[in-house]
Amino acid sequence: MSAQILDGKATAAAIKSELTSRVAALKERGITPGLGTLLVGDDPGSRWYVNGKHKDCAEVGITSIRRELPATASQEEIEAVVRELNDNPECTGYIVQLPLPKGIDTNRVLELMDPAKDADGLHPTSLGRLVLGVEGPLPCTPYGIVELLRHHGVEINGAHVVVLGRGITVGRSIGLLLTRKSENATVTLCHTGTRDLAGLLRQADIVVAAAGVPHLVKPGDVKPGAAVLDVGVSRDENGKIVGDVHPGVAEVAGWISPNPGGVGPMTRAQLLVNVVEAAERTGSAG
């Protein structure tokens, strides 16, 4: 392995340590941030992620509010919990864990959320703010990727970033972050309809692989010295994570994020950042 590691675990730990003092300062001013989660169904991965979010909250002093519904829950039952979280004064921000079960209109659920309580940056108002360059919560995984690169001193300014995957949590939104003046990257978004994917990948200074296709990015697809972020999560027959990036890429890349231990912990940390920033905004309003 020649690539240097983009260590998400260590970076997330540093972010959480800084947040602990910010939460304490908020509490001194009478503001207690509270993160709500809504988990629908019994997908073990989603449950693990939600448990992790509440463990993080306990670590930094944020109050946890958990709501769960069975996989058979109707659109109306889910929307009733969203309304309750909108009205719950203890809950200063919340997330609806995705994906929701088949048959549920996810966009309708997200649109029903109070945008002032969107901790995930995935509400249409938050995404619209990002397009307009107005302050608001940023989508956690893209935000985590930017912070992971910054923390390790990887140059984003002027970089050509090739993104694989057009899902809402990563692929669609990361270009909006990276092309802001503050990041100043050039972004190519690739998907299943992209021609000559390998040719585009070889031009990239930074690759963000979020397609959910095991080992899609091969060593020959990567420019020597490039930074490669492995976001995709597939599982082998033993339940072990298989990322989108072939292990041999570590011999060619300059930087690589492990999976697990790279972007996942950063996603969790940036969720806490969104909750704390929202509480700080409330505290400074008026």
Ligand SMILES: Nc1nc2c(c(=O)[nH]1)N[C@@H](CN(C=O)c1ccc(C(=O)N[C@@H](CCC(=O)O)C(=O)O)cc1)CN2
């Ligand atoms: N409402 C949302 N739903 C989903 C999001 C999101 O940002 N908002 N992203 C993903 C899941 N996710 C957070 O919810 C998430 C994914 C991975 C990790 C993580 O820490 N992973 C570990 C490995 C865990 C394992 O072994 O399975 C790691 O990478 O080290 C945290 C959060 C989809 N849904």
